[in-house]
Amino acid sequence: MNTIPEKHFLNEEKGLKSWLLTLDHKRIGVMYLYAIMFFFLIGGLLAVVLRLELTSPGTDFIEAETYNQFFTLHGAIMIFLFIIPSIPAALGNLILPLMLGAKDVAFPRLNLASWYIYVLGSLFAIFAIVSGGVDTGWTFYTPYSTESAGSVVSMTMGVFILGFSSIFTGINFIVTIHKMRAPGLTWFKMPLFVWGLYATAIIQVLATPVLGITVLLLILERVLGIGIFDPAMGGDPVLYQHFFWFYSHPAVYIMILPGMGIISELISTFSHKKIFGYKAIAFSSLGIAFLSFLVWGHHMFTSGQSELAAMIFSFLTFFVGIPSGIKVFNWLATMYKGQISFEAPMLYTLSFLFLFTIGGLTGIFLGALSVDVHLHDTYFVVAHFHYVMMGGTVMAFLGGLHYWWPKIWGRMYSEKWAKIAAALIFVGFNMTFFTQFILGTKGMPRRYYNYLDQYQPLHAFSSFGSWILGAGFVVMAVYLIHGMLKGKPAGNNPWGALSFEWTTSSPPPTHNFEETPELKHGPYDYDKVLAETTI
Amino acid sequence: MNEGGTIFMPPANSTIAGEVDALFYFIYYTALVMFAIVIAGSAFFILKYRHKGKKSFTSGMDHNFKLEVFWTVIPTILVFIVFAWGFKTYLKMNVAPRNAIEIKATGQKWFWSFDYPNGANSVNDLIVPANKPVKLLLSSRDVIHSFFVPDFRVKMDALPNRYTTLWFRAEQPGEHHLFCTEYCGTGHSAMLGKVKVVSEEEYNSWLNESGNIPGGMTPVEYGADLYQKRACVTCHSIDGRAGVAPSFKGRFGTVETLSNGESVTVDENYLRESILSPRAKVVAGYQPVMPTFQGILNDQQIDALIAYIKSLQ
Numbered sequence: 060m061n062t063i064p065e066k067h068f069l070n071e072e073k074g075l076k077s078w079l080l081t082l083d084h085k086r087i088g089v090m091y092l093y094a095i096m097f098f099f100l101i102g103g104l105l106a107v108v109l110r111l112e113l114t115s116p117g118t119d120f121i122e123a124e125t126y127n128q129f130f131t132l133h134g135a136i137m138i139f140l141f142i143i144p145s146i147p148a149a150l151g152n153l154i155l156p157l158m159l160g161a162k163d164v165a166f167p168r169l170n171l172a173s174w175y176i177y178v179l180g181s182l183f184a185i186f187a188i189v190s191g192g193v194d195t196g197w198t199f200y201t202p203y204s205t206e207s208a209g210s211v212v213s214m215t216m217g218v219f220i221l222g223f224s225s226i227f228t229g230i231n232f233i234v235t236i237h238k239m240r241a242p243g244l245t246w247f248k249m250p251l252f253v254w255g256l257y258a259t260a261i262i263q264v265l266a267t268p269v270l271g272i273t274v275l276l277l278i279l280e281r282v283l284g285i286g287i288f289d290p291a292m293g294g295d296p297v298l299y300q301h302f303f304w305f306y307s308h309p310a311v312y313i314m315i316l317p318g319m320g321i322i323s324e325l326i327s328t329f330s331h332k333k334i335f336g337y338k339a340i341a342f343s344s345l346g347i348a349f350l351s352f353l354v355w356g357h358h359m360f361t362s363g364q365s366e367l368a369a370m371i372f373s374f375l376t377f378f379v380g381i382p383s384g385i386k387v388f389n390w391l392a393t394m395y396k397g398q399i400s401f402e403a404p405m406l407y408t409l410s411f412l413f414l415f416t417i418g419g420l421t422g423i424f425l426g427a428l429s430v431d432v433h434l435h436d437t438y439f440v441v442a443h444f445h446y447v448m449m450g451g452t453v454m455a456f457l458g459g460l461h462y463w464w465p466k467i468w469g470r471m472y473s474e475k476w477a478k479i480a481a482a483l484i485f486v487g488f489n490m491t492f493f494t495q496f497i498l499g500t501k502g503m504p505r506r507y508y509n510y511l512d513q514y515q516p517l518h519a520f521s522s523f524g525s526w527i528l529g530a531g532f533v534v535m536a537v538y539l540i541h542g543m544l545k546g547k548p549a550g551n552n553p554w555g556a557l558s559f560e561w562t563t564s565s566p567p568p569t570h571n572f573e574e575t576p577e578l579k580h581g582p583y584d585y586d587k588v589l590a591e592t593t594i
Numbered sequence: 595m596n597e598g599g600t601i602f603m604p605p606a607n608s609t610i611a612g613e614v615d616a617l618f619y620f621i622y623y624t625a626l627v628m629f630a631i632v633i634a635g636s637a638f639f640i641l642k643y644r645h646k647g648k649k650s651f652t653s654g655m656d657h658n659f660k661l662e663v664f665w666t667v668i669p670t671i672l673v674f675i676v677f678a679w680g681f682k683t684y685l686k687m688n689v690a691p692r693n694a695i696e697i698k699a700t701g702q703k704w705f706w707s708f709d710y711p712n713g714a715n716s717v718n719d720l721i722v723p724a725n726k727p728v729k730l731l732l733s734s735r736d737v738i739h740s741f742f743v744p745d746f747r748v749k750m751d752a753l754p755n756r757y758t759t760l761w762f763r764a765e766q767p768g769e770h771h772l773f774c775t776e777y778c779g780t781g782h783s784a785m786l787g788k789v790k791v792v793s794e795e796e797y798n799s800w801l802n803e804s805g806n807i808p809g810g811m812t813p814v815e816y817g818a819d820l821y822q823k824r825a826c827v828t829c830h831s832i833d834g835r836a837g838v839a840p841s842f843k844g845r846f847g848t849v850e851t852l853s854n855g856e857s858v859t860v861d862e863n864y865l866r867e868s869i870l871s872p873r874a875k876v877v878a879g880y881q882p883v884m885p886t887f888q889g890i891l892n893d894q895q896i897d898a899l900i901a902y903i904k905s906l907q
Contacts, residue, residue, distance in 0.1 A: 123783070196777050200776075202738070203779065290754050296753065296755065333653075335655070335656055335657065336662060337656060337657075361751050362751050362753075363753055366684070369684065373677055373681065377674070377676070377677050381673070385666055388632075391635050394639035394640070395639055398650070399639065399640055399645055412636055416633075420625040421625070424618065424622075424625075426673075427617060427679070429687060430621065432684065432749050496602075500603055500618075501599070501602070501603070502744025502745075504773045506777040509783040510783065555649065586651050587651065589651065592649070
């Protein structure tokens, strides 16, 4: 029978102050987790309202202005306040030092500062919402964003501030991975989640400043009328799109790369098998990080950019698809001759494989110039990025959350309810978003409050799916909270995994390990080592 | 309209549409095969290597050079085919034939206006002859809009600071939806139009008659017609319902408070001023978002619209 250790990082110090001033990476990770889950809830509720309004054409519940604000907030909240910090800042903070066998990250104070900066940025975003809202879409395209009413300045200021939080986390992780690895943990012995976080951190540090500069220029344009994006003063609104996507395309990989890292961990643990193509997966993460800077123009094939530019961006876009494809084949090959079990984290891994493959393959349609002209700014694009971001990143995040949940709290959730929620989410997700591929190819434009009658059956079906999807998340919230408070003790290593974090107690002590761990075997050596499963 | 088509695609009614659809379905079937390989592979492994009993050491197989080269090279070749094919059609889409009829298309919140070579104009309805190449010179009067006709598989942004172009050759007479696909504010989803493809004779006779009161119409009837065709309907209701803009119903003769606190009587001169300089006197409670109709409506048409608004008591 497992027991919870008497003293651990959650109870060693008590009181609100001990949390707000903590330098412990795990406590900061927990605070990030609470913050992002709060915003995930808000963003999700907005999505349900949007789908409800779209169930039938015409005005049902909300007016056009409200609808436009809601889809803007749904996008901005989900991207800037949930997905970007979700895996690196929340799960990464919780797990990275444990995986490296380290006591903490390299700069614990910078780590705490990044959380406060995140909170400050989110306050600006909340202020924007209550002081008039924003209706520009999360992309803030000029000239619409320079002349629309609403709190564009406050919202973009929030995005500017949040960027620093992301940069701080990135710098911290790069240094931590270089300098804090336990004895014997060489680069090619590191778990692949660490490689994923490393590649992500590089993009965070290099690309985020460009977003900061871009939104700052937008603020200056709105407040002072400097004219850089204003045609009347010799500026160019399309320049804004170039700046914006120069960050926001790499940002897509800030979102997906750490997710791919989690999947590499889970597929190996639950196949009880050595990961296939370790180096191919590690290098493809770096390859994606590099190429991600060179493809931003594929968001602009119908913006009037030159045919030559369009050709080059299309060509490079196909290149960036190849490393992702390689990863999928590697994960598949990892299952070969394994001993596969199907606990909740593995169910999300399989969901990821199914959904991310669809997300990736539909990207091929959008990379092809002539086909993109038809599909650009339709529901096909909406469906594609939800398959990648939600079917990919969010499924990986949920897999990781279920995987490390017993490590964080020391307690298990109900496996039965976890399976029910995973099934609801998988079915609901596909009903909601697969429908939208067909809406898109049939010509339904995105960001439409109202639509032609011919699209109604598909819209209604999509809305129906969103309720099932929502129900899955409600179930998940209940059993996860119940498990965290009342679940049965999990023991050090509930899954029989081999990386460092499973050798210490659950929850870990404040200093992570009783003594500095030393590497005795690789993280995937299931051909040589058997770890006892503690549950 | 919009009958037919395939499971995924709307009807194809331009000369380029067939080429776009061919590539779409090439990618679709190739992707389906790839997807089937991944899913069938997963399903097979899940069933075959399902864990039973106590876990033991598993195979240490962690790479296979030939296999990895194979699954890198094959997809690379496939995407290069897709790239080249897509680029080829894209070039055709971007190079209009020399003899194309050139029509100026202007987007603004929230309608399209079209100016034809002989000086005729239309709003939201683009009238084009069948089987003739038509080139649109696109621009915007305010924010970015995008011109999208699904049945033709063409789309291009309309920008405020430069011209963009788009061309198509519609194959048969018929009507096709026109959407704005770049988000442009409150009325974005109401910025709908139609492309009316007619025979060449009908096109020519429409061009010649355009701008005159059609035979047999009273000014009020003509005004009602313009109310629809010049997109007043997008923002102004005729049933008293307030929307983005004041309703026309019962408006004539009333005294309105303006956004600057002054008041104005809604008479013929105020209506004319509001059509030509809409932001000069905005009724309190509404945003100054209406664009000018200078150059879009001639005097006869403005007179007809005023007569129509007067009739809505």
